[in-house]
Amino acid sequence: MQNTSSTEKIEQDVLAAMSWPSRSYLACIFLAGLVFLGGMALWGRQIALGMGVAGISHPVGWGVYITDFVFWVGIAHSGTLISAVLYIFRAHFRTSFNRAAEAMTIFALMVAGLFPLIHLGRVWFAYFLFPYPNQRQLWVNFRSPLVWDVFAVSTYMLVSLVFFYIGLMPDLAIVARRRTGFTGKIYRLLTLGWIGSSQQWRHYAKLYFFLAAFATPLVASVHSIVSWDFAVSIVPGWHTTIFAPYFVAGAILSGTAMVITLVIPMRRLLRLETYIPVEHIESIAKILLLTSLIVSFAYIVEQGLAFYSGNLFEMEQFRFRAFGDYRLLFWIMVGCNSVLPLTLFIGRLRRNLAFLFVLSLLVNVGMWLERFVIVVTSLARDFDPYAWGKYTPSLTEFGITAGSFGLFFLLFLLFIKILPVLSITELKER
Amino acid sequence: MHDTKLSIGGCYSLLLILAVTIGLIEYGGLVDQQGSLLLTLSFWGAIIQGAVAVAAVTALVRAKWIASLRRELLALYPLLLLLALLFALLWPQLELFPWDNHPTAWLNRPFFMGRNLVSLVLTFIAGRQLALHSTQGTPFKDRYAVIYLAAFVLSQSLVGYDWLMSAAFPWVNTMFGLYFFTESLYAGIAVSGLAMLLYFRLRIKAAPEQTTLHLRDVGLLLFGFSILWAGLFFAQFLLIWYANLPEEVHFVTERLSHSPGRELCWLFLISLFLAPFVALLGGDAKGDLRFVSSISLLVLAGLFAERLFILLPAIPYHGGALLLYNGLIFVMMLLVLHSSERLLPQAPPERNEGQ
Amino acid sequence: MARQLFFDDQQTFLQQLEQLLKDGTPREQLDVRTPYHLSEVETLLAQPPSKLPLFALGGALAGFGGGFLLAALTSLDWPISTGGKPVVAVPPFLLIGYLMTILIGSLASFAGFLLLARLPRIEALVEEQDFDSRFIITITDEVAPCTTLN
Numbered sequence: 001m002q003n004t005s006s007t008e009k010i011e012q013d014v015l016a017a018m019s020w021p022s023r024s025y026l027a028c029i030f031l032a033g034l035v036f037l038g039g040m041a042l043w044g045r046q047i048a049l050g051m052g053v054a055g056i057s058h059p060v061g062w063g064v065y066i067t068d069f070v071f072w073v074g075i076a077h078s079g080t081l082i083s084a085v086l087y088i089f090r091a092h093f094r095t096s097f098n099r100a101a102e103a104m105t106i107f108a109l110m111v112a113g114l115f116p117l118i119h120l121g122r123v124w125f126a127y128f129l130f131p132y133p134n135q136r137q138l139w140v141n142f143r144s145p146l147v148w149d150v151f152a153v154s155t156y157m158l159v160s161l162v163f164f165y166i167g168l169m170p171d172l173a174i175v176a177r178r179r180t181g182f183t184g185k186i187y188r189l190l191t192l193g194w195i196g197s198s199q200q201w202r203h204y205a206k207l208y209f210f211l212a213a214f215a216t217p218l219v220a221s222v223h224s225i226v227s228w229d230f231a232v233s234i235v236p237g238w239h240t241t242i243f244a245p246y247f248v249a250g251a252i253l254s255g256t257a258m259v260i261t262l263v264i265p266m267r268r269l270l271r272l273e274t275y276i277p278v279e280h281i282e283s284i285a286k287i288l289l290l291t292s293l294i295v296s297f298a299y300i301v302e303q304g305l306a307f308y309s310g311n312l313f314e315m316e317q318f319r320f321r322a323f324g325d326y327r328l329l330f331w332i333m334v335g336c337n338s339v340l341p342l343t344l345f346i347g348r349l350r351r352n353l354a355f356l357f358v359l360s361l362l363v364n365v366g367m368w369l370e371r372f373v374i375v376v377t378s379l380a381r382d383f384d385p386y387a388w389g390k391y392t393p394s395l396t397e398f399g400i401t402a403g404s405f406g407l408f409f410l411l412f413l414l415f416i417k418i419l420p421v422l423s424i425t426e427l428k429e430r
Numbered sequence: 431m432h433d434t435k436l437s438i439g440g441c442y443s444l445l446l447i448l449a450v451t452i453g454l455i456e457y458g459g460l461v462d463q464q465g466s467l468l469l470t471l472s473f474w475g476a477i478i479q480g481a482v483a484v485a486a487v488t489a490l491v492r493a494k495w496i497a498s499l500r501r502e503l504l505a506l507y508p509l510l511l512l513l514a515l516l517f518a519l520l521w522p523q524l525e526l527f528p529w530d531n532h533p534t535a536w537l538n539r540p541f542f543m544g545r546n547l548v549s550l551v552l553t554f555i556a557g558r559q560l561a562l563h564s565t566q567g568t569p570f571k572d573r574y575a576v577i578y579l580a581a582f583v584l585s586q587s588l589v590g591y592d593w594l595m596s597a598a599f600p601w602v603n604t605m606f607g608l609y610f611f612t613e614s615l616y617a618g619i620a621v622s623g624l625a626m627l628l629y630f631r632l633r634i635k636a637a638p639e640q641t642t643l644h645l646r647d648v649g650l651l652l653f654g655f656s657i658l659w660a661g662l663f664f665a666q667f668l669l670i671w672y673a674n675l676p677e678e679v680h681f682v683t684e685r686l687s688h689s690p691g692r693e694l695c696w697l698f699l700i701s702l703f704l705a706p707f708v709a710l711l712g713g714d715a716k717g718d719l720r721f722v723s724s725i726s727l728l729v730l731a732g733l734f735a736e737r738l739f740i741l742l743p744a745i746p747y748h749g750g751a752l753l754l755y756n757g758l759i760f761v762m763m764l765l766v767l768h769s770s771e772r773l774l775p776q777a778p779p780e781r782n783e784g785q
Numbered sequence: 786m787a788r789q790l791f792f793d794d795q796q797t798f799l800q801q802l803e804q805l806l807k808d809g810t811p812r813e814q815l816d817v818r819t820p821y822h823l824s825e826v827e828t829l830l831a832q833p834p835s836k837l838p839l840f841a842l843g844g845a846l847a848g849f850g851g852g853f854l855l856a857a858l859t860s861l862d863w864p865i866s867t868g869g870k871p872v873v874a875v876p877p878f879l880l881i882g883y884l885m886t887i888l889i890g891s892l893a894s895f896a897g898f899l900l901l902a903r904l905p906r907i908e909a910l911v912e913e914q915d916f917d918s919r920f921i922i923t924i925t926d927e928v929a930p931c932t933t934l935n
Contacts, residue, residue, distance in 0.1 A: 007820065007918045008918070011918065088654075089491075089493070089495075090493075090494075091491075131855065131859060137863065138863060139859035139860070139862060139863050140859075141865075141867055142856040142859065142860060142874075142877060142878060142881055143860075143867055143868060143870045143874050143877050144867075144868075145877075148877065148880050148881065148884075151880075151881055151884045151885070152884055155884045155885075155887060155888040158888060158891075158892070159887060159888060159891045162891055162892065162895050163891075166895070166898075170820075170821070170916060173915075173916030174916060174918070176915075176916070177915040177916060177917075188910060188913065189910065191916070192899075192904040192905035192906065192910075193904060193905050193906030193907065193908070193909030193910045193914070194904070194906075194909075194916055195818060195906070195909050195914050195915070195916050196818045196819055196820060196821075196916045196917070197816060197817065197818050198816075198817040198818070198819065198826045198827065198830060198832070199832075199902060199903070200902045200904070201819060201821075201822040201823070201826075202822075202827055202832055202835055203835050203837055203897075203898050203901045203902045204822065204898065204902065205822045205824075206835040206837040206838070206898075207837055207894055207895065207897075207898040210837065210838070210841045210890075210891075210894045211891055211894060211895075214841075214887045214890050214891045214894070215887075215891075216654075217657055217661070217887065218884075218887045220658075220661060221661065221880075221883065221884070221887075224661070224665060225880065228668070228669070231669055232668070232669060232672040232673060233673070234673045234675060239669065239673055239675075240604045240669075241603050241604050241605035241606075241665060241666045241669050241670075242604035242605045242608060243665075243669075244605075244661075244662075244665040245605065245608050245662065245665070294608075297583070297587075297607075297608070298608075301587075301604050301607060301608075302604060304536075305591075305602055305604050307536075308534075308536055308537075308591075308602065309600055309602040310534070310600060311602075425820065425821050426821070428820055428821050428918070429821045429822075664876070664879075667876065668876050668877075668880075671876050672870075672876070672877075674869065711842075713838070
């Protein structure tokens with residue numbers, strides 16, 4: 001099936017990305033790092049001065065930070081979807097993306113994990129969230145969805161890390177073989193002595209399957225639990241049963257959009273066109289279309305049933321979303337998430353990379369706004385008109401949001417240089 | 431055996447006879463409590479539409495999954511017409527629904543009948559086109575698969591929101607649409623498990639490797655869907671339990687506080703989640719015909735129990751009629767499955783496709 | 786002491802392996818290395834099925850029980866009623882159990898893999914044995930300790 005020259009070529013092509021960085025790459029790293037540091041500085045200022053520097057107040061106590069948290073957890077989802085779910089479904093186009101997507105999962109979760117901390121008034125007590133025996137004789141409240149979130153996100157992080165590492169193992173051994181000197185030794189140590197004997201492969205294949213099988217229901221449950229942070233309350237617009245599948249679909253929509261956003265430039269810059277054919281990107285675009293349709297379905301159902309029920313509060317909430325203070329954001333969101341992806345029904349546009357790239361950026365914008373609209377509008381207008389209010393994000397919140405993007409791209413850029421961006425072993429199998 | 435196979439004309443005539451028979455029983459003064467028809471429809475709607483939908487999905491994603499069963503599933507398309515015929519019979523019975531006395535913009539007789547009939551007929555037309563194009567392998571088959579799936583989602587959502595949720599008006603559960611088309615796919619996979627029972631012995635001789643693989647696929651899909659179903663069910667239950675709002679909770683308490691709701695609830699929880707999950711957890715069980723086919727039957731039974739659970743407190747019914755209708759349609763489905771070679775001549779060319 | 790055969794493509798390698806086994810080379814003396822997983826090798830060498838599922842199942846069960854009990858027992862330890870929920874609120878605790886099922890199940894599978902595949906393998910690290918891109922069959926004169934069946 002494969003002969004030496006072709007396997008040699010795969011290894012060289014994929015590992016070429018790990019060569020000495022160019023100037024433009026260093027400039028990108030510097031820029032991303034700078035934005036990230038700026039965000040960190042603003043967070044430091046917030047810790048020093050208090051939560052007043054953010055715009056959140058009564059009645060809108062959850063604002064951009066929670067929006068960011070939900071957004072980044074959502075971004076994380078497609079990585080697991082592409083590597084685990086598509087593996088279970090034996091979809092072979094995953095080999096073009098799975099490494100980058102898994103890395104994306106880890107980085108997006110690292111960024112997402114910061115936001116509950118940023119949102120905490122006294123961040124130095126963050127460890128109170130974990131159930132550990134303590135002298136205060138207190139335990140966490142397991143009936144609270146916020147505690148489920150702690151469990152869900154940390155489980156997701158650990159399982160994704162193990163999955164990522166296991167997928168990397170044979171590839172690390174290839175890097176170790178091709179590298180000399182000190183870095184080679186480091187890579188070799190990370191392989192734990194992987195030599196590809198039939199004994200090792202036998203258990204490895206089983207383990208990979210099991211991790212994929214565990215990760216698949218996990219993907220669905222993590223974002224469901226994030227959605228229940230809202231949905232178990234009785235706030236109009238939040239308390240609705242469709243939230244769990246709707247959030248999961250939204251997460252996969254934003255995640256696949258982010259995969260497209262990252263993979264299209266990466267493919268071009270690292271000259272991986274042969275390994276990431278357009279047909280595979282087209283398959284990802286189809287997933288994007290599918291999830292966009294599910295999200296649109298949920299939009300329609302939410303609006304429709306609010307009026308079906310005749311419930312005054314629900315009806316007012318959904319009227320307010322579409323025609324109230326935040327109407328502009330709502331309509332941009334509908335345009336980006338529901339209307340624009342419909343263009344993907346046209347095959348030519350699905351294969352047009354420039355178009356896909358622009359579309360994926362717009363879907364990212366739309367999905368961020370969706371979270372914002374859900375979080376903010378319901379809080380701004382709940383049951384009692386006397387308690388209504390309006391929320392405008394402050395500069396600090398925007399700065400920290402920008403910083404989170406900086407961190408994400410910084411980590412992704414570092415990953416490109418440190419680890420093989422495609423699964424060499426699976427490419428050889430292909 | 432070959433002479434028992436239906437031709438396409440015979441199939442449609444038989445459907446017509448079936449619909450007329452059910453109509454005569456329903457309105458011939460034999461049945462005093464009308465409601466069995468709605469129960470039967472909500473159950474078979476899921477099974478028949480789901481079976482075709484499973485074939486459409488697998489064809490669309492070019493999966494090798496259960497490819498050898500695709501024709502049997504697609505051959506069920508004439509039954510989609512039966513759903514529309516039976517639904518038309520519901521017209522005089524709409525006083526079953528609590529909203530009938532004070533219609534709203536969405537819930538009123540003409541609009542209710544109109545949109546549901548249109549969606550059922552649309553599903554039938556799309557399903558027929560999909561089946562014919564798939565077996566002939568024309569380039570339009572993907573387009574029809576997409577159109578069918580759109581019609582299917584619309585139709586099953588309406589089943590959830592209109593036929594079942596509105597029977598408990600003004601109770602609202604936004605997940606019902608999605609929950610019903612997921613359940614319908616689950617039922618479709620269970621139908622492929624049944625088809626395996628009919629065809630396995632014939633095919634294991636012809637293509638042993640492929641047949642065992644597809645049996646495993648059915649087992650794996652049943653297993654996966656049992657988890658998915660449990661997740662969706664739990665997602666609804668948790669929110670209703672947690673918020674504890676009187677206008678939502680009454681739906682659950684009304685059903686769980688006395689028999690037979692309580693028993694039915696256990697029954698469908700066991701047959702739709704616990705039993706498939708535990709039985710098919712092992713790798714060997716997924717490839718075992720006895721396990722897969724019995725779990726398929728159990729899933730269909732569980733689905734029936736679940737429909738009863740949702741509709742019983744809201745709808746009066748006649749037990750004998752209910753059994754008779756379901757029995758008749760079940761026999762009809764087996765007949766169609768058995769005649770699939772004649773109804774859809776020519777094997778699908780995508781047998782060996784897949785990526 | 787040991788003979789090594791190198792192959793560049795899968796076909797030749799599998800044929801040769803089959804030939805060797807036909808010629809009566811005992812399975813215990815063959816050590817096979819491949820650049821990717823080949824289920825055919827498992828079949829040819831008649832390796833017993835991996836015991837990994839036991840680890841996964843054990844971890845999953847322990848995780849579920851542990852997760853549920855953690856939530857239930859800590860709540861009983863400090864029985865404070867919040868949000869009008871019972872002290873042992875089953876639906877939310879099932880969620881904790883479910884998440885721990887996945888977490889402990891995955892970690893136990895990982896640990897099981899390290900145990901079964903005998904990793905980390907110190908001699909491979911010290912001798913700098915490579916993970917080759919070729920198919921290698923090593924025929925030893927006596928059974929090497931690392932190929933004991935598990």
